Amino acid sequence: MSYRMTVLLLLFFTVAQTWAQQCDQRTRPLSSPNDGFYINGDGTVTHIDSGLTWMRCPVGQHWDGKTCTGQARQLTWAEAMREADQYRRRNHHGQWRVPRLPELALIIERQCLEPKINLSIFPNTPSAPFWTATQRGKSEQFYTVDFEQHGMQAQAQQQRFYLRLVSGR
Secondary structure (H helix, E strand, O other): OOHHHHHHHHHHHHHHHHHOOEEOOOOOOOOOOHHHEEEOOOOEEEEOOOOOEEEOOOOOOEEOOOOEEOOOOOEOHHHHHHHHHHHHHHOOOOOOEOOOHHHHHOOEOOOEEOOOEOOOOOOOOOOOEEEEEEEOOOOOEEEEEEOOOOEEEEEEOOOOEEOOOEEOO
């Protein structure tokens, strides 16, 4: 292998490692541990404390029995609502919907960075904002939860963000 190729490979693997999720168990306890979820075996998990059932994959990805594959899609808020409605119609079991802000906040993993989510339970989750159904006051904005920086922010409905569906309550 040439010197140039070796340097390029080392650079690639160094950069790739910085993109990997990092979790620091010394700073705080797990907020979303594996034993806090029941794995249903059908591409969904149930959060034991809340009773909410979550899609393991964001909209656009598909559960292959082991992980989420494909490309997660970014949607406007109206598209996210339509997607939830279409999923409910196609799948008669469960009342799938866009989660409310406090519900989506339940699955944040505060120990981890990029993404701030338990990747054992929710593999291949983008480090990015996800839509909620929570409106900001009487405005035309809706909140997102950002799994990169663990923030919530009111966003214009025309912007595009990811979506993870929930069922229950």
